[in-house]
Amino acid sequence: MAEPERLIEVHIVTPDGLIYSHFGRILNIRAIDGQREILYNHLPILTPLSIGDVKVTRSQANNGVVDHIAISGGYVEFSDNVATIIADTAERARNIDVSRAEAAKARAEKRMQEAREKHDQQSFDRAEIALRRAVNRIDVYNRR
Known part of the structure; x- marks a missing residue:
C-alpha cells in the first residue's frame, strides 16, 4: 500500500x-x-x-x-x-488584470523619470517599489 x-x-x-x-x-x-x-x-x-x-x-x-x-x-x-x-x-x-498591471508599470516608470529629473530620491524610491510590484504582477500572470 x-x-x-x-x-x-x-x-x-x-x-x-x-x-x-x-x-x-x-x-x-x-x-x-x-x-x-x-x-x-x-x-x-x-x-x-x-x-x-x-x-x-x-x-x-x-x-x-x-x-x-x-x-x-x-x-x-x-x-x-x-x-x-x-x-x-x-x-x-488567474485574478490579475494584466492591462491594469501594465498601466501601473508605465505610471511608475514615468514617476521614476520625473523624480530622477527633480533629484527627488524619496519619490524615486516609492516609484521604484510601485514598478517592482507591477512587474511582479505581470510576471506572475505570465507564469500561470
Whole structure:
C-alpha cells in the first residue's frame, strides 16, 4: 500500500481577508535573504518576504498543479505543517488584470523619470517599489 501524501496547509491573508487556502506538497517563497522551499515537517520559521511570486505545488491528486500568487512582501510563519503568509497585497495569477498591471508599470516608470529629473530620491524610491510590484504582477500572470 502506498504511503499517504505528506501535505502542508498554505494560507495567504491580506487586510482584505483570506486570499488563498489549499494543501500543497511544496511552498516556494522569496524571503528577503533569498529563495526558500518549504516541505512537510520543515523546521518552524518566521521570516520576512520580498515582493515576489509565491508558488504552491499542489498534491498529486491535483496532478501537481502549481498555483502562483503575486505578493507585495510580508511575512511567512510555518509550524506544525501550516504556512501562513501575511501580506499587504496578494493576487492569484488567474485574478490579475494584466492591462491594469501594465498601466501601473508605465505610471511608475514615468514617476521614476520625473523624480530622477527633480533629484527627488524619496519619490524615486516609492516609484521604484510601485514598478517592482507591477512587474511582479505581470510576471506572475505570465507564469500561470
